Amino acid sequence: MESNAPWRATLLTIFPEMFPGPLGLSLAGRALEEGKWALDTVDIRGFATDKHRSVDDSPFGGGAGMVMRPDVLDAAIQGSPAPGPLVYMTPRGRLLNQELVRELAAGPGVRVLCGRFEGVDQRLLEAHGALEVSAGDFVLSGGEPAALAMLDAIVRLLPGVIGKEESLAEESFEWGLLEYPHYTRPQVWDGRTVPEILLSGHHEKIRAWRKRQAEDITRQRRPDLWDRYVAAKNVSEG
Numbered sequence: 001m002e003s004n005a006p007w008r009a010t011l012l013t014i015f016p017e018m019f020p021g022p023l024g025l026s027l028a029g030r031a032l033e034e035g036k037w038a039l040d041t042v043d044i045r046g047f048a049t050d051k052h053r054s055v056d057d058s059p060f061g062g063g064a065g066m067v068m069r070p071d072v073l074d075a076a077i078q079g080s081p082a083p084g085p086l087v088y089m090t091p092r093g094r095l096l097n098q099e100l101v102r103e104l105a106a107g108p109g110v111r112v113l114c115g116r117f118e119g120v121d122q123r124l125l126e127a128h129g130a131l132e133v134s135a136g137d138f139v140l141s142g143g144e145p146a147a148l149a150m151l152d153a154i155v156r157l158l159p160g161v162i163g164k165e166e167s168l169a170e171e172s173f174e175w176g177l178l179e180y181p182h183y184t185r186p187q188v189w190d191g192r193t194v195p196e197i198l199l200s201g202h203h204e205k206i207r208a209w210r211k212r213q214a215e216d217i218t219r220q221r222r223p224d225l226w227d228r229y230v231a232a233k234n235v236s237e238g
């Protein structure tokens with residue numbers, strides 16, 4: 001069937017010109033040109049039915065701001081068949097993390113609904129069983145920048161997008177830890193030197209030092225990740 005089709009992102013937005021944006025450059029941009037992934041935009045306004053092409057209306061129950069209409073959004077979704085779960089970017093969603101990024105990268109693609117105004121009608125999300133995803137505990141003015149961040153994280157995991165597989169394997173979160181610190185030339189800069197161990201050529205000791213650093217940084221900065229790491233380690237060792 002479509003097993004050879006590239007991983008596909010379909011963006012439903014009232015600002016299609018925001019895409020591919022930064023995803024058209026660098027690693028993701030090259031991979032897009034080479035057909036290692038595909039990107040389509042669907043202009044939600046194209047599915048409005050009145051002469052003003054309105055996609056939003058005032059909220060039932062009153063209050064500030066406007067809400068995106070379920071009928072217009074549904075027409076946009078139904079009118080643009082594409083693979084993958086329907087993802088709605090929202091601060092109320094499941095916090096985006098590397099685990100979810102890996103899950104989405106392993107599928108056929110995603111359809112991403114980018115909200116604007118106060119958000120979208122709840123019934124639309126329920127009717128489509130939308131997967132609600134948050135970029136973090138902050139409020140953006142629209143779902144587009146959140147979608148760009150999510151897609152960037154997904155695309156770099158797709159086969160053949162990043163050359164060296166190792167550079168993925170050692171990254172933050174891949175082992176449940178934050179990454180160890182990096183150093184490059186010059187060896188002395190601003191009166192600061194590079195940790196001696198890294199100049200030793202002793203690969204085993206360097207690996208151990210880096211692991212210790214990653215553990216220390218994770219324990220200090222992210223007690224939540226650290227607790228999970230310790231629990232997982234106990235399970236695998238016990």
Ligand code: SAH
Pocket residue numbers: 088089090091092114115116117118119120133134135136137138139140141142143144146
């Ligand atoms: N009234 C909403 C915020 C609306 S912001 C609330 O209080 O939750 C406008 C749109 O930006 C939202 O519909 C959502 O699609 C998007 N958005 C804002 N912050 C986001 C975040 N942290 N992650 C993902 N999408 C976000």
